[in-house]
Amino acid sequence: MTSLIHIADRVLNRPLLITRDKAEVILSVLAGRIGINAPEASRFEGSSVVEDENGARRAVPYRVTREGVGIITVTGSLVNRGAWVGASSGLTSYEGIGFQLKSAAADPAVRSVILDMHSPGGEAVGAFETAALVRDLAARKRTVAVVNGMAASAMYAIGSGATEIVTTETGISGSIGVVLLHADFSRQLDREGITPTLIHAGAHKVDGNPFEPLSDAVREDLQAEVDAFYASFLATVAKGRGNRLTAAAARKTEARTFIGQAAVDAGIADRVGSFESVLADLTRAPGRSTSQPRRTSMSEKTGAPAAEDDAGIPKADHDAAVKAARAEGRAEGEAAGAKTATDRLVAALSAEGVKGDAARMTAALDLAQKSPGMSGEDVAAFVSANVQPAKAAASYEERRAAAAAGLAQPARSEQRAEKRASINPAAIYKSRAKQEG
Template sequence: MQPPDIMPAAEGPTLAHLASRVLKRPLLLHPDKAAIVLHVLQGRIGVEQFAPLSPDANRFMGSRIGEDGRQRTYAIVSGVATIPIVGSLVNRGAWIGASSGLVSYEGLSKQLSDAATDPEVSAILLDIDSPGGEASGMFTLAAQIAQVAQTMPVTAFVNDMAASAAYGLASAAREIVVSATSIVGSVGVVLTHLDRSGEMERKGVKATLIHAGRHKVDGHPFGPLPEAVHADLQAEVTKVYDQFVAVVAANRSGMSDQAVRATEARTYLGQDSIDVGLADRIATLDAVLAELSKWARGATSTRRGFAMSKPVETAPMAIAGISQADHNAAVEAARAEGMRAGRAEATARIRSILGCEEAKGREAQAMVLALDTAMSAEDTAKVLAASPKASSGVASIAERAAGQAEMGANAGSIRIDATERVASGWARAIANANQRFA
C-alpha cells in the first residue's frame, strides 16, 4: 500500500501567530484597523491561515532589474527607488508580502539599505498605504530613514493612508506629500486586552493557571484585568507614546512636542493634515515621481564620495516648496546653531574630564585624553582610575621628613640623606633647624 501524501504546511502566519502579535502588546495602529483585526480573531484563533506570503511589489511601475542584470528588492523609475509600505506593519518577517496584508520593518530596512547604496538610485520614494502596526521596530526603521534622508532626497507619499506607525516612518522623510483624500496622523498607542471569561463560562470551560512569578500571567484573557495590572500596562503604553511623540516632533521641525500631543491621536484628511503640520503639500504620485526623477537626472551618476550635506544643500527647491535664498539662510542658521551646540558640548566634556576625582595626580594624562581623544568623560575617568599617578618631582613634607631627627634632638644623631638634601630644599631647612635648636 502506498503511504499517504504528506501535504506541506501552508506558508505564512497563522491567526494564532497574528493574535500573539496583536493582543497585550503596544500597537501604533489606527483604531478602525484594530477593530477589524479583533473581529477577525474573535472565535477563530488557530483555525485559519493566510494565503502564502510573497515579496512581490504592489505596483506595476519601474524595473527591478539593474544595469548589471541583478534582481532588486525594489523598483526604479528614472533613478528613483520606489519602496511600497502597504499593509499592517510588523517587526519581523523579512519578505512578508502584500498577499498577507502585512509588511515587516525587517524587509523594509533591507530595501532601504539596498537603495541607499545602489549607484543607480539618486532618490527614494516611500509609497505608503498603511494603518500602522507594531511599535517594536518602528523607531529603529524611522531612524534609518532619517539617516538615509541626509544623503539623498527621501519623500513619503501617502497613498492613501499613513496612520500611527506608518506615519512615524513617513515623518522621517524629508517631505510628506498627500492627496486630497489621504488619511494622516493617529499619533497614539493602543493596547488591547480581551476578557473571554464570559464566553468560556457559557461553553463550560474553566481555565486554571499554574505559574511561578507573581507577574507571569498578567493580562491573561481568562478574567477581567486587575487594577494593578491595568496600571502597569497603562504605564507601558504611556512610555511608548512619549517616545512616539518625541520622534515625530524631532522629525517634523515645524511641530513642537506640545503640538504633536495636541492632535490627541486624531487622523486628518488631505489639506487638514498640512494645516496642523503633519504633512507638507498636496500632489499626485506621478507629479512627485517626476520631480524626484528630475532631481535624479541632475544628480551625479555615481554617488561614490558623495558628501553628506551636499544633497541637502543642492536639492531642487521645488520639492521643498521654499526659495533658494530662504533655504540657504536656513542651512547657515542650522550650521551655526550646530557649531554652537558642538562647542558647548566639547567645553563641558573637557571641564568634566579635568575636574573629575580621577584626574587628581594624573593632570597631564587627563589633559591629553581631554584634548587629543574623543573619549567620553565616563570612559576617560575609567582610564585615569586604572593609571598610576604621575610623580610631581617634589616630595611631600612627610616624605622629606622621613628619617630626619625631630626638633631638639641631638645633633650628632641627625641622619640626613645626601641625595634628598640635594633634591629638596625643605630637607635642608629641617636639618638646619634641628642643628640650631640642638
Template structure:
C-alpha cells in the same frame, strides 16, 4: 540575483492564533478602525481556520526591477527613484514587502532602504505608504534608519492613501511628507487591547485554572478582568511608548510641529489639506509629480535634506505658504532658473575648491618624502587636505628624497621624457603639472 517573487499568488498567511498573539495584550501603534476590524475577525474564531489573502503588488505599472547595469533589485526604480511600497499592517519580523500575507515587516523595509542607499542607479527613495500602522516593536529603529539614509540620499514619503500611527512614525523621519486630497495621516497614539473571555468560557462550562510562579507571570490573561494593579502597569507601559512616539515625530518634523501640538491632536487623523495645516504633512501632489521632481539630477547642488522644499525658488522670491497658489508653469520656470544658476555656481566653485585642495595637499609639510602618495591622494581621491595630511603623517617616507616637481616629472602620465623628447627637466615638470591640473578640472566640470 533572481527575479523578485510573484506577489500576486495566493499563499497561506498567518493563522488567526498567530495574529492574536501579535495584537492582544501588546502595545500597538495602530489606527483604531483597524484594531476594531482585527478584534471582530478574531472573536470566536481563534485557532479555527487559516487566513488566506491575495495582496496585489503595489505600483506594478511604475518603474522596473532591472537596473541600468543589468542587475535585478528587490524594488522598482523609475528614472533613478527607488519606489519602496509600505502597504499593509506593520510587524517587526516575518513578512517581506508586498508578500501575500498582507503584512509588511520592518525587517523588509530596512533591507530595501539599505539596498536603495547602496544602489548606484538610485538617486532618491520614495516611500509609497498605505498602512494603518502595526506593532510598536521595530518601528523606532526603522524610523531612525530612514533618517540616517536621508542624509545620503533624499527619502520622501508619499501617503497613498493612509499613513496612520506606526506608518506615520516612519513617514515622519523622511525629508518631506506628500499627500493627496483624501490621504489620511496621524493617529499618533498607542493602543493595547485586553479580551476578558471569562463570560464566554462560563457559558461553555469551562473554568480555567492558572498555576504559575512569579506574581506577574500571568498578568493580562484572558480568563478574567484586569486587576487595578495590572491595568495601572499596562497603562504606564502604553504611556512610556506614547512619549517616545511623540518625541520621534517631533524630531522628524522639527520646525513644522511641536511636541505639545502633537499631543494636542489626541491621536486624531487628518485628511489632505487639514494634515498640512496641522504640520503633519508638507504639500499635495500626485505620485507622477513626485517621481518627476525626484528624478531631476542635483545639478551642482546638494541633495535635498530634512526640512527643505524639494525645489529651489529664485532668491528674489519668498516661498509661498500656499503651495496650491503656484501654477505648474511658474513652478517649472522657477525650477529651470534655479537649476541653471546652481549648475553655473557649482561648476565655478567646484574648480576653485579642487585647485585649493590639491595645492594644500601637495604643499603640506607631511608631503615631504611622500610626494608620490600625496599625488595619488590629491588627484585620485576626494579626501580633504586635513585628512590627507593625517594619512601622509602615518605613512613611511620614501627611501630617496626628491622634490615634488622631480617626482612628478618621473611619472609617465605626467609627461615623462621619451627618447625623442629633449625638453629639459623644468619644461617636463611644467608640462606635468599642467596635465595634472587639467585632469583635476575635468573631474569637477
C-alpha cells in the same frame, strides 16, 4: 485556529501603533467572523533590476526608474520581524523595510527615494528604529514620503523621518497615539463550561491573560507601558519633522487622523500632491534627462563621480567624501600590493629544496625580483632545477671536534653560508630591499 492563535499573539496585550478601526477589525477576526485580505502591492513604475554603465545587471529589493528614483512601497499591517512577509499576507515587516532603506541608501543607482505608503500601522516594537533608518536615508538622498492612501500610526512614525511628506487629496494620515487591546473571554468560557487554570511562577507572569478580567494593578502597569511608547512616538515625530511638527504639537493632535489639506494645515504633511506628481518632480530634478537611462557624471579633474545639485548633500561635502574615499582606496591598494609581493617571495624562499640553502635562496630572491610575472612556486621550481645547492656547512659539533683535533676551522665563506641559511625568508627579503633602496 492556528492562524488565529498567531494573530492573537501579535496583538493582544501589546502596545500597537495602529488605528482604532483596525484594532476593531482584528478583534473581529479573533472572534472568527471575518478575514483580512490586504491589497497586493502594485507599482508599475521603475524596475527591480538595474544596469550600471558597464552593462552589468543586478536585482534590487525595490523599484528604480531610469532616472534614478527609488520606489519603496509599504502596504498592509506592520510587524517587527518576518523578513519578506509582504502585502499578499496582509503583513509587512520592519525587518524587510529596513533592508530596503539601507540598500537604497548605499545604492549608486538610486539618486532619490519615494516612500510609497498605504498602511494603518502595526506593532510598536521596531517602528521607531525603522523611522531612524528613514532619517538616515533622508540625510543622504532626498526622500519623499507619499501618503498614497493611508499613513497612520506606525506608518506615520516611519514616514516622519522623510525629507518631506506629501499627502494625496484623500490621503489619511496621523493617528499619533498608542493602543493596547485586551480581550476578556472569561464570560464566554463560562457559558461554554470551560474553566482555564493558569499555573505559574512569578506574580506578574500571567498579567493581562484573556481568561479573566483585568485587575486595577495590571491595568495601571499596561497603561504605563502604553505611555512609554507614546513618549517615544512623540520624540520620533519631533526628530523627523522638527519645527514643522514638534512633540508638543503632535501631542495636541490627540491621535486624530487628518485628510488631505487638513493634514497640511496641522503640520502632519507638507503639501498636497500625488504619487505621480512626486515622481515627476524627482524625475525632472536638475542634472537629469527624463528620456535617457541614468548615468553617473564624472569630474574632469579627478575622474571621480561628480556632485549634483540634487544629490542630497552639499557639493563641498561630496568632494570631501570623494577625496577621502580615493585616499582610503589608494592606501588599501598599496597595502594589498605589498602583502601580495611578500606572500610571493615567502612562497619562493620557503619552498622545499630552496629553504635553508643559501645559494638557492639567494638565486630565488634575485629571480623573483627580476621576473615579477613568475609566481613564487614557479620561481622555486626553476631554482631547484637549475641552481646547485651550497656546500653543506660544518655543524657546531663538527667544528668543536675539528678544533679539538687541531684541524683548520671551516672557511669564512662556509660560516657565512651557514648563517645565511638560518635567516628566514622574510628577513632576507627585507635586507635585500634595504640594500637596494
